[in-house]
Amino acid sequence: MRNWKFIFLAVCVTAILVAIGCGGGSGAQKSAISTGTVNVSISDPPTCAGPSGAFDHVYVTIASVKIHTSSTASDTDPGWADLAPALKTAPMQVDLLGIANNQCFLAMLGSTVELQQGSYQQIRIFLADDAVAGTVAGNKCGTGANCVVLHADGSTHPLDLSSESKTGIKIPSGQLAGGKFTIAAGETKDLNIDFDACASIIAQTGGRFRLKPVMHAGEVKLTASSVNGKLIDKETGAAIVGGKAVVALEQKDANGVDRVIMQTTTDAAGGFVLCPVPAGTYDVVVVAVSGTGVAYAATITSGVQPGNALGNIPMIAQTGTTTTQASITGQITTTSGAATSADITLSALQSATIGGSAVNVTIPLAQQSSATASVSTASGSCPAGTNCVTYTIAVPAMQPNIGAFVAGATAYTQSTTTPVNYSVEGQAFVPGSGATQDCVPPIMTVNTITGGGALSVTPGVTANAAVMAFVGCQ
Numbered sequence: 001m002r003n004w005k006f007i008f009l010a011v012c013v014t015a016i017l018v019a020i021g022c023g024g025g026s027g028a029q030k031s032a033i034s035t036g037t038v039n040v041s042i043s044d045p046p047t048c049a050g051p052s053g054a055f056d057h058v059y060v061t062i063a064s065v066k067i068h069t070s071s072t073a074s075d076t077d078p079g080w081a082d083l084a085p086a087l088k089t090a091p092m093q094v095d096l097l098g099i100a101n102n103q104c105f106l107a108m109l110g111s112t113v114e115l116q117q118g119s120y121q122q123i124r125i126f127l128a129d130d131a132v133a134g135t136v137a138g139n140k141c142g143t144g145a146n147c148v149v150l151h152a153d154g155s156t157h158p159l160d161l162s163s164e165s166k167t168g169i170k171i172p173s174g175q176l177a178g179g180k181f182t183i184a185a186g187e188t189k190d191l192n193i194d195f196d197a198c199a200s201i202i203a204q205t206g207g208r209f210r211l212k213p214v215m216h217a218g219e220v221k222l223t224a225s226s227v228n229g230k231l232i233d234k235e236t237g238a239a240i241v242g243g244k245a246v247v248a249l250e251q252k253d254a255n256g257v258d259r260v261i262m263q264t265t266t267d268a269a270g271g272f273v274l275c276p277v278p279a280g281t282y283d284v285v286v287v288a289v290s291g292t293g294v295a296y297a298a299t300i301t302s303g304v305q306p307g308n309a310l311g312n313i314p315m316i317a318q319t320g321t322t323t324t325q326a327s328i329t330g331q332i333t334t335t336s337g338a339a340t341s342a343d344i345t346l347s348a349l350q351s352a353t354i355g356g357s358a359v360n361v362t363i364p365l366a367q368q369s370s371a372t373a374s375v376s377t378a379s380g381s382c383p384a385g386t387n388c389v390t391y392t393i394a395v396p397a398m399q400p401n402i403g404a405f406v407a408g409a410t411a412y413t414q415s416t417t418t419p420v421n422y423s424v425e426g427q428a429f430v431p432g433s434g435a436t437q438d439c440v441p442p443i444m445t446v447n448t449i450t451g452g453g454a455l456s457v458t459p460g461v462t463a464n465a466a467v468m469a470f471v472g473c474q
Contacts, residue, residue, distance in 0.1 A: 034117055036183035039190045040065055040083045040110040041220075043276060044096040045264035047364075048198035050151030052244050052265070057149040058096040058197040059140050060159070060211075061133075063087055064126035065109055065193070066168065067181070071121035075167040080124075083191070084110030091128045093136050093145070096197035104226065104275035105192070112188075119182045123217050124168030125193065127161055148201065148209050159201070160210045162432035169213040169434050174253065177218025177261075177278035192220040192276050194262050202343060202374050212343050212374055213435050216261050218278025225306030226275035231266055231288055233296075234314035239270030242291020246364035247272045249304075250283045257349065257425075258283055258361040277306040283354065287366045287396060288315055295325040295459070297398035297414060298363050302354045303405045316401050316414055318459055325367060326397040326457035330446065330465035332426060333386040334377045334439065336473045341387050342428045342438045344470075346373040348395045349423040349445070352402055360423065367394040376431060386469075395422060397459040419456035423447040426468050440472030 042062070050056050065084040073079060082088075087109065094107050128136065128145045141147035146159040171193070173179045183189050196214040204210050227249065231240045245266040250258040261282065266272045274284075282304045288296040296315040304310065317323065334342045349360040365373060375389045382388035397420055403412035424446050428439040447455050450464045457463050 034185050035114045036117055036185060036187040036189060038083060038110070038113050038115045038183065039108065039188070040113070041105040041108050041190065041192045041276075042094060042195060043100060043105050043192055044195045044197050045262055045274060046097045046198055047246050047263050047265050049097045053198070054151060055097060055148050056151045056154065057098070057140065058159070058201070059093055059147050059149075060096060060195070061091045061093045061128040061136050061145040062109060062125060063091040063128040063132070063165070064168070066124045066126070067115070067120045068122045069118050069120050071173045073122055075124065081115055083113050083115070085113065086110065091132060091136055091145070093139060093141075095140070096195055109193075115183055117183055117185045119180045121173040121176065121180045123171040123176070123181075123193070125164070125171070125215065126168040127164040129161060129165040146211070157207050157209055160204070160208055162211065163434040164211065164213065167434060169215060171215050171217050175216045177216070177280055181217070181219060190220050191217060192278070193217045196263065198263075199345070199374065202376055210432070212345075212429060214345070218280075220276035220278050225277055226273050227277050227282075227284060227304055227306065227308050227310065228271065228273045229284070229310030229313050230269070230271045231286060231315050232270065232312045234316050240266070240288045240290055240296065240315055241268060241270055243289045243293070244366045245270070245286065245288035246366045247274065248285045248362065248364045249274050249277065250285050250362060251280060252359065256359060258285070258359055260362050260364070263364065279306060281305055283361065284310065285361055285364060286313060286315070287364045289325060289366050290317075294318060294323045295396050297396050298350065298361070298400040299412065300352055300354065300361060300400050300402045301405050301410060302402070308405060308407070310405065310410070311408060314401070314412060316398065318396070318398060320459065322460035324460045325394040326459055327392055327394050327462040328422060328424060328455065328457065328465050329390065329392040329462055330424060330468060331388055331390050332375070332377060332468045332470065333383055333388045334428065334470045334473045335386045336471065339379060339382070339385055339387045340473045341377050341431055342470060342473050343374065343376050343431050344389070345427045345429070346375065346391055346393060347425045348393055349425055350395075350400060351421070352400045354402065355404070361400065363395055363422075365393055365395070392462075393424070395457060397457045419454065421447070421454050421456050423455065424465050424468070426470070428470050428473065430474050438473050439470040444468050444470060
């Protein structure tokens with residue numbers, strides 16, 4: 001009987017120990033499989049690099065990259081995960097106009113970082129301020145941490161931050177490919193941040209420049225999928241070279257407007273590569289002006305996916321006595337009961353029929369320093385009680401040339417209807433806020449000229465758009 005008691009006790013103790021061991025093992029196993037692994041990279045196919053652009057270099061120093069499951073989380077809320085912990089002690093300076101590696105990336109910000117499984121809807125990028133300039137390895141900005149180098153004379157100028165060193169640059173779900181970044185337990189995913197430097201810089205007085213960040217992010221492959229092609233003149237078959245061409249990768253937003261996700265320029269032979277391209281379906285929108293100033297219609301290739309080779313894209317040149325682009329000029333005012341300032345990002349929108357539906361497509365601005373125009377309202381010769389700014393943008397004075405992508409056989413068609421109408425859209429942001437939206441509403445569109453009538457354009461002629469009046473600004 002005593003032996004049976006002893007055996008029973010031994011079995012119980014053994015079972016308890018096994019249970020404890022299994023419990024510990026289960027916990028460790030659960031911990032191990034509840035996370036995925038993330039690699040974080042940065043890219044920036046540029047449109048404002050010399051010699052055709054204003055800058056030779058745009059240096060930013062990245063101090064942190066964080067991600068959150070909530071699209072509305074503030075910088076002080078709990079739950080932020082650090083995607084690049086090594087940057088805490090060693091901020092990384094990146095030339096946004098630098099030469100990317102053969103996988104399209106400028107730099108790896110974080111490698112094999114564990115991240116809890118889930119869907120993430122907000123990313124924040126923190127840039128270092130000038131206080132840490134002395135600790136930045138190979139600092140190209142002297143006593144600062146962020147700067148630009150002008151192409152005209154090679155001079156270096158400070159790049160002023162808004163709140164990027166404190167609250168971070170917010171990349172909301174609307175600027176994440178697919179609206180979110182999702183990772184499952186045991187997965188390894190590659191997250192790329194596309195920093196559109198050329199659309200993010202506003203010139204200030206005194207030789208200084210200010211950053212108004214424009215960024216997107218999305219899952220890519222480190223063996224990056226790209227979209228490539230070559231621009232040719234439809235009539236001559238020759239490459240379009242010697243001028244300026246902007247190639248934009250666009251995707252519809254919640255309002256059905258094609259927004260620029262990524263942009264680049266062509267090389268000396270008229271070729272281009274967009275990469276890394278996140279998974280999804282896109283429209284590729286191209287605008288060009290030849291070395292002799294001849295304007296080409298916007299050409300839109302729809303239904304494009306990562307890995308597609310678009311081949312030769314036939315561009316239709318403006319003909320007639322005047323072959324230059326048209327211009328649209330206008331005034332923007334901002335007020336909040338009294339004069340107030342705001343940063344405004346301008347876009348030219350042209351209606352196009354894609355897949356049987358009318359879509360407002362963002363037309364790249366080939367003769368601007370970037371594919372978007374960034375301006376800031378200020379006091380001056382303005383209507384009473386407002387701050388204001390005057391803008392001029394150049395656009396093709398033709399209907400777009402449109403085709404649905406078919407490998408090796410894309411067919412393009414162009415409407416010859418007149419008049420050729422545009423809308424000019426402005427998005428308002430609080431100056432020095434890290435791209436916080438401003439005014440009520442924060443987005444306005446004008447599609448009429450001063451005095452009424454559609455905003456129609458003619459080659460070589462300037463159309464005067466109606467005033468874009470923002471109210472309720474901070």
